[in-house]
Amino acid sequence: MIAIAQPVIDAEEINAVNEVLSSGMLAQGPRVAELEKDWAAYCGTKHALAVNSGTASLHAALFAAGVGEGDEVITTPFSFIATVNPIIMLGATPVLVDIDPETFNIDPEQIKQAITKKTKAIVPVHLYGQPADMREIQEIAQAHKLVVIEDACQAIGAEYDGKKAGNLGDLACFSLYATKNIMCGEGGIVTTNNDAYATAVRQFRQHGMSGPYQYEHLGYNFRLTDLQAAIAVEQLKKVDTFSKKRQAIAKTFNAALKSIPGLVTPNAQSGRSHVYHQYTMRATKDLPVNRDELVEKLRSKDVGAAVYYPLPLHLVEHIAHFGYKKGDFPHAEQAAAEVLSLPVHPKLSDKDVATVIAAVKDCISAT
Numbered sequence: 600m601i602a603i604a605q606p607v608i609d610a611e612e613i614n615a616v617n618e619v620l621s622s623g624m625l626a627q628g629p630r631v632a633e634l635e636k637d638w639a640a641y642c643g644t645k646h647a648l649a650v651n652s653g654t655a656s657l658h659a660a661l662f663a664a665g666v667g668e669g670d671e672v673i674t675t676p677f678s679f680i681a682t683v684n685p686i687i688m689l690g691a692t693p694v695l696v697d698i699d700p701e702t703f704n705i706d707p708e709q710i711k712q713a714i715t716k717k718t719k720a721i722v723p724v725h726l727y728g729q730p731a732d733m734r735e736i737q738e739i740a741q742a743h744k745l746v747v748i749e750d751a752c753q754a755i756g757a758e759y760d761g762k763k764a765g766n767l768g769d770l771a772c773f774s775l776y777a778t779k780n781i782m783c784g785e786g787g788i789v790t791t792n793n794d795a796y797a798t799a800v801r802q803f804r805q806h807g808m809s810g811p812y813q814y815e816h817l818g819y820n821f822r823l824t825d826l827q828a829a830i831a832v833e834q835l836k837k838v839d840t841f842s843k844k845r846q847a848i849a850k851t852f853n854a855a856l857k858s859i860p861g862l863v864t865p866n867a868q869s870g871r872s873h874v875y876h877q878y879t880m881r882a883t884k885d886l887p888v889n890r891d892e893l894v895e896k897l898r899s900k901d902v903g904a905a906v907y908y909p910l911p912l913h914l915v916e917h918i919a920h921f922g923y924k925k926g927d928f929p930h931a932e933q934a935a936a937e938v939l940s941l942p943v944h945p946k947l948s949d950k951d952v953a954t955v956i957a958a959v960k961d962c963i964s965a966t
């Protein structure tokens with residue numbers, strides 16, 4: 600099976616872990632500090648704070664932004680559930696708005712219409728690795744004094760107007776989960792240029808502590824270990840190489856697949872770079888097979904196609920509970936019914952890429 604995701608683990612990662620093991624200091628320490636310094640330099644932000652998952656990074660960033668009971672946070676229904684759960688965990692209300700069907704990212708016009716006196720923050724997701732419409736979103740946020748928190752979990756290295764994801768809002772969140780563009784098994788990063796936000800995140804990841812046994816507020820243990828940070832430091836050195844490989848594969852897929860009636864290949868917008876965390880197409884009703892059949896057929900040909908995401912978040916029971924129902928976000932619902940992703944990771948050989956293309960063509964024409 601050509602897997603939908605596969606981490607790149609070379610001698611550098613293995614040696615880095617061995618060094619930490621030999622040092623005998625495994626918890627948050629010098630390698631976490633190194634990762635934070637490198638990550639901030641890479642994104643061009645003043646601060647980067649490591650935590651133990653992307654979900655924890657969103658939770659900590661929302662906390663730092665002051666999100667709590669009675670607040671509303673505007674975000675997209677077309678994302679992984681970890682975009683929304685931390686909003687609810689903090690006692691705030693997730694206010695979902697529909698997406699732009701071309702990019703799958705949150706639609707700024709819809710954001711405008713959802714703002715109330717209770718709105719505190721906007722969480723745009725750079726879905727599949729393509730930055731959201733950050734200029735429009737920043738303008739809206741400034742006009743209404745809202746905090747912008749990028750969910751950049753899929754977008755390390757992506758750029759918008761020459762600036763890196765992570766440096767496009769007030770705070771940004773990254774994931775180092777095993778399937779992400781760079782990874783360390785589990786991990787997360789919060790970036791910001793704001794000292795007060797950085798302090799709040801630093802405290803929140805460590806029981807709300809400002810110093811030894813000085814408790815400023817509630818907190819968690821969201822610390823990353825040096826074992827994981829050592830892997831992530833090596834991965835970050837390779838991120839641009841990985842992105843270039845992903846972009847080259849996407850280009851090959853586009854050229855081979857874009858003229859097939861009923862298949863809609865990804866739309867890369869100008870003025871920003873797409874790092875193809877996923878290569879995601881639509882299988883529309885003009886295709887002789889439906890989306891689910893196509894995914895099944897591809898898998899039977901050992902191509903690990905997958906659907907991100909089959910259920911829009913407003914239809915998840917504990918989120919629907921906030922007053923959502925089927926029909927509320929037609930673009931997100933249609934995307935959930937039509938999208939499928941092909942393997943696009945840097946471990947693919949030229950032969951794998953050709954196999955994927957041939958399999959897609961085969962599955963469509965053999966019906």
Ligand SMILES: *Cc1c(COP(=O)(O)O)cnc(C)c1O
Nearest residue numbers: 652653654679681682752774776
């Ligand atoms: C992966 C991901 C998360 C959560 O990250 P974890 O490290 O798995 O907790 C959040 N948002 C998006 C868009 C993601 O892709």
